Amino acid sequence: MSRFALRVLVLEDHSFQRSLAVGMLRQLGCREVFEAADGAEALAILHEVGPVDIALCDLRMEGMDGLEFLQRVGGSRQVGSVILCSSLSADVRRSVRQIISLLGLEFLGDVGKPLCMEALEALLKKRWHAPATGQPPPAVPQVVREDEIRHALVQGQMQAYYQPKFDLRTGQVRGVEVLARWLHPLMGLLSPAAFMPLLESCGLMDELLFEQMEQALDLQCQLRHQSHALNMAFNLQAAQLANDELAPRIKALLTRHAASGAGLTFELTESGLLQAAHTSIKNLVRLRMMGCCLAIDDFGAGFSSLQRLCALPFTEIKLDAEFVRTLRHEPRCQAVIGSTLALGQALGMSVVIEGIETEEQRQQLLRLGGRTGQGYLCARPMSGAQLLQWLGQQRICA
Missing domain, CATH: 3.40.50.2300 (Response regulator)
Structure with missing residues (x-):
């Protein structure tokens, strides 16, 4: 025992x-x-x-x-x-x-x-497997000075990492979500928990976004030469959407990289949707006019607004991972997933199901009508070089 x-x-x-x-x-x-x-x-x-x-x-x-x-x-x-x-x-x-x-x-x-x-x-x-009582987990490194994080952005220490979105039936990669990691010269690779709050408080989220986009668009070009046409998805916050210069800067970036807006998706959380003002909606429309896709991230984690879902020009719903974690034991979660899939189909929106970690979950989601997922079953977030190698080995999730 x-x-x-x-x-x-x-x-x-x-x-x-x-x-x-x-x-x-x-x-x-x-x-x-x-x-x-x-x-x-x-x-x-x-x-x-x-x-x-x-x-x-x-x-x-x-x-x-x-x-x-x-x-x-x-x-x-x-x-x-x-x-x-x-x-x-x-x-x-x-x-x-x-x-x-x-x-x-x-x-x-x-x-x-x-x-x-x-x-x-x-x-x-x-x-x-977790630390025992009296032995608290190691503290997340916290960088407290604004000059350090500005220096990290200038020096290219903020690295784009990529987590695939995959076809639940075949395992084929449909696209990737672009995530931020800090390659710190002393502390190694840091997760967003270590630096994102400071970035937000210093008003540096746009700088991070465009640094990620530069790296991702370079990688997307390399992938095209290897016959991999992958959509790149970036996270946006409500405060960023309120900036009149957001859409013009993205358009200029696409022109410089000779890239198509159709190869990009921008993800906005439900809380951001509820805060969307006139300028925010204008930016969403401009992004769609450039051909970009728009996703509602963590759908179901907040207070979903179906009115916003119908009124704003979104093309994708990302269903919160919590529904998958409790899928096996909770009929209500199965009903929510099935209903969201049906809603997406009725609205002409794709549905990406987050947090898929086991083969059993994948099979359950397939039975409910799911088509696209994201999670550790397929792959963890990886660097651009790792993604190129991973795709080159033609790994699949099925």
């Missing part, structure tokens, strides 16, 4: 269910297991014994319920991860998962009831 040197707190008001959970955790080799009948007792235990790696948490109980407990410990670092163990309906548990994320807690999984040892063991294995 597996052994996990983890500290776990079981929050369950039903004595038999609590005893069952404690017994399973001890059988699986957890180092310490604590138990509480309600949230107040759980808080008292944490105060006495210190932080735990996992809280196995029921939601509905007579005393302080599980939701109130989670609100109390959110941001306190007293609980590393949360596993839900509740008989409440799937839609209620799904909403609680969103609350857990908003509280800054790591959601490890939902085992439901009755508790299954195999499912519990799988989540313990998942947590075991």
Whole structure:
């Protein structure tokens, strides 16, 4: 039997269910297991014994319920991860998962009831690979000076990385999303979390966009010579759309590279859509007039506006990855995906499904009518040189 040197707190008001959970955790080799009948007792235990790696948490109980407990410990670092163990309906548990994320807690999984040892063991294995309590994960390097990030842009340290969008049936690559990475001379390759907030606060998002476009259009030209005609997709923010000079600069860039607007897609999140003003809409129209495609990114993650969807000149919907992550167990997510696919077809818009990581997900999405996806099943983001090599080896996802 597996052994996990983890500290776990079981929050369950039903004595038999609590005893069952404690017994399973001890059988699986957890180092310490604590138990509480309600949230107040759980808080008292944490105060006495210190932080735990996992809280196995029921939601509905007579005393302080599980939701109130989670609100109390959110941001306190007293609980590393949360596993839900509740008989409440799937839609209620799904909403609680969103609350857990908003509280800054790591959601490890939902085992439901009755508790299954195999499912519990799988989540313990998942947590075991993360840093244990008392050993916080390495801090994301933060560059705090504006001059450093300006220097990085001038010196070409901001590198474009590419993640393929692929045909769910054949694995053929349809295009790529262009993502930013900082090749820092001292700290190595940094993800956007390390520098994007500073870029935004310094008003440097346009500089990053056009640096990415320069690199991507050069790569697109190389790909054409290798008989790969790939669309390049770039992320745009609402603030960038409000700039009158955006569309003319993109047009000039396309002219300089002898590139067609039809080879570009610009992705805007739903929150950006809701903020779209007169200038923003004008820029969207100008981009379409240049032949560019426009995508609504993370569709379904915010408060979707169907009116905006109909009124603005978008050509593509990118369905948020959260729907794929819960696809297997939640009929509502299947319904949302199926409905979005039907909506896209009715509006003449393509639908790209994000977050596909397993073959099982791909098969489910095919049965629902999905055609195009993006995710680790096909490929992780890669540099331009890696993309050229990867395509040259004719790797497919099917």
